[in-house]
Amino acid sequence: MNKTLVAFALAAALPFAAHAAEYQQIQTDKSAINFVYKQMGVSMDGHFRKFAAQLSFDPAKPAAAKAILDVDLASVDAGSSDADQEIAGKQWFNTKAFPTAHFESGSVKALGNNRYEVAGKLTIKGRTQDIVAPATFTPQGNSGVFDGSFTLRRGDFAIGEGGWSAFDIVANDIQVKFRITASSTARSTATSGK
Structure with a gap:
């Protein structure tokens, strides 16, 4: 009787063990990087049109996950062409000298219920800061x-120099929201040696 139960349990678990999924191929058309900030107390938002991402995520091994993200800062969309040019300019992103923002994960911690904590380093305008971003993962x-978000302080990255370095008109806190969609590659754990 015990052998039958063991065989049944192994048979039930086999499809899940044999076809683990790893998410690596980014679908940029289904992904987005948005931001929200306050200007004179009014909530404003925008997004970036261009970014590149590298991802390696296996839900069975979240601690081994890796993510790298490069955002084309000149692709900012703040609602008008005038605003876009201003933000890309020297006092804000200075995209001629610093064309990209770069994020690289250092650790991914599973919190349960498809929730994770992603820690890493964010570099903007040559300045690097540690950030922690809570995120959720939804298989589809x-x-x-x-999906995740984090708050950066623009003063830490010299985003807004000169007369813009004070936070009376544009607030220091900027909330960054991201959605990264990736396709999976099923792999056989029996032959991968992992």
């Missing part, structure tokens, strides 16, 4: 969606 067929 052959894809997975990572």
